[in-house]
Amino acid sequence: MGKPALLAVDDDGPVLSAIERDLRERYGEHYQVYAASSGEQALDLMRRLRLREDPVALLLVDQRMPGMSGVELLTASRKVYPDARRVLLTAYADTDAAIKAINDADVQHYLLKPWDPPEDRLYPVLDDLLQTWRPPPPLANLRLISDRWSRSGHALREFLARNLVPYRWLDVESDREARELLDVAAIDAGSLPALVLDDGDVLVQPDLQEVGARIGLRAQAQRAAYDLVVVGAGPAGLAAAVYGASEGLSTLVLECNAPGGQAGTTSRIENYLGFPVGLSGADLTLRAREQAVRFGAEILVPAEVVGVRREGPYTVVRPAHGGEVSASTLIIATGVEYRTLDVPGAAELAGLGVYYGAGRAEGADHRNGRVFVVGGGNSAGQAAVFLSRFAASVTLLVRGGDLAATMSHYLVDRLASRENVSVEYRTQVTGVRGTRRLEGLRLQSDTGEREEQADALFVFIGQEPRTGWLDGVVRRDERGFVLTGMDVGTWAPEWPLATPPLPLETSVPGVFAAGDVRHGAGNRIAAAVGEGAMAVRFMHQRLATR
Structure with missing residues (x-):
């Protein structure tokens, strides 16, 4: 396998030479730089590189080319190098083409020409994209x-x-x-x-x-006590870890399954500030995890917390695998999990065609299948768009009569643009059937009850917080969400301090909650990240009063 390739494509000779020059100056030591003057020539080159098993890390393609446009080339490139980073070079008048590229060609970024100076307008973008690209691993022996x-x-x-x-x-x-x-x-x-x-x-x-x-994941803490312990490694937990560790606090993160939480399974996040073309949940998780570790945070996986107790001013958490860890401050960021479908047959077929969340493995398993998605929120919409890349048909089953009230406008538009996606309103699943695997659904709608053949059912019907481990210590609302700030004063008049709880502080001084696990949370990734960062700030305020 040779060095990873960077491929520049432009039909304008001087512009192509300038792109090639800038790429070689910055990346020539670690990447092989290629140039092509047309889409057809670039596709032929990619096919030859693929036959040689040489990886392609990035495609930098001009939009206005005769014969094959940049969007058409980048769309075709997904079949040859699906994991390559794709960048479209556009003129100011090509905004529509850039948006089309985002939607149809899985483009990660677009750049306006001219890009001089490259140190300011080219290299930072490409550096970021190349940092998140990973060369194809050798054939896994695991x-x-x-x-x-x-x-x-x-x-x-x-x-x-x-x-x-x-x-x-x-x-x-x-x-x-x-x-x-x-x-x-x-x-x-x-x-x-x-x-x-x-x-x-x-x-x-x-x-x-x-x-x-x-396989090398760390599950044992290196110390018995930490300045900051974060339970949960979703967006809120990872943000808290980044900010806590970057400020020199000894920081430990305990995650029961995998970093990222529900966001980690999201195929594309398109409304996150600073990423105009969106990014995947896995990409966001990878960036945040690496950032936290670089600052010195310890992240333990899998490390489920099953209990918590107070000991003086400290909070002691008990992981399922044994032992205890003491925290000067604790941030609860365990997020939520999707509520299970309570209909006949659903529990028996969970993981056998009935899924809560949608990852790449599930999508690939049901390639060319008939897939149903239950739910009317953003998670359901994102899953339907993602699954439409694999399934022959995707049917979104919505209990209400309109998506606009529960789903972001951009996702509603995206669903409407997919030919193999349909939406059925005022429809509920009343039963599932199958022996070894899911085979069919029973659906109830305004027209009555009917049976449908189904290969997979993905369920996104509400959220339940992961807070059972807080029983008897931290106050929660009637649904299990953690009470914070002024809500603590309303629900728990026995608050022990003379001053009221800080924002995001729970009924226990020095214990904070951030993200979807919190009563009244915003249920958006950006909101969770913001709360994780703010919890660290309030943590400092509480420590200063001790």
Whole structure:
């Protein structure tokens, strides 16, 4: 495998030479720079690079080219190099083309010509994109063998994928290599899932704690006490970790499954400030996690917290794997999980065609299938758009009569533009059926009840906070959301201090809540990030009063 490639495409000879020059000056040491004068020539070059198994990191393409436009080229490039970063070069008059590129060609950025000086208007953009691009890993030696319709196998696939661990999944029913490995390891197919590690060891029916330990995820704290402990590594928790660690606080983050929370599974976040073309939840999570670690925060995964108690001015948390960790201040950022569908058959088929959240593995599993999504909020809309890239048809089932009241306008427009997406209003799922996997749905609408064949059902019907571990210590509302600020005074007149709780402070002094877990939260990623940062500021104020 050669050096990763940067490919510049422009039909204007002097402009192409300038692009090539600027790319070589900045990136020539670590990347191979190529130039093409037309879309057809660029596609031919990409195909040859692909045959040589040379990675392409970035495409920098002019929009106005004869024969094949920049948007058309970038759209076609997704089939050859789907993970390459794509940048469109446009003129001031090409705003419509840039927007089309964002929607149709998965473009990560667009640049206006001219870009001089490159130090200000070119390199910062490309540096950022290249930092988040990862070269294709060598063929992963970590192999997961499972039945496609195994609930425990699906949980392992989701855990590995969300923690960005490269692995290969081998379907025991259709993959010859899977059966050969089982024979060599003398493992019965009835004992799956099995995880074949890099060193040849095989874990049979492992739990996530065992898998995390064997693949190098850290699950044990290095210290017994920290200035700041954050429970939950969604946007709010990661923001708190970044700001706390950057200020020199000893910071520990405990995450039960994978960094990112619900946001980590979002295919594209398009309304986040500073990213005009959007970014994926995985991309945002990767950036935030690396930023927190660079400042010195410890992030433990998987590390579920099962209890908490007070000891003087300190808060002591108890992880499920044992031991205790003391915190001068604690930030609760455990977020929410989707409410389960309470209809006949749904519980039995969870993970077997009925899913809560939509990741890449689920999308690929149901390629060319008939998929249904339940919900009328942004999460449901984002999932429907994402799944439409794989499924033959996606049907959004909405309880109400209008999406405008519950879903962002840009998502409503996006759904309308997808030919294989339809919306059914005033429709509810009343039952699911299937033996080994989901096979069909029973739907109730204004026209009556009917049966529909279905390959997958993705459920986004409300949120439940992950706060059971706070029982008896931190006050919550009737739904389980953590009370903070003035709400604490209303619900808990026994607040122990003479001064009222600080904003985001819970019923326990020095314990704060941020993000969707908090009563009255804004339920937006940007709001969660802001609250995570503000919680650190208020934490300093509380410490100053001790």
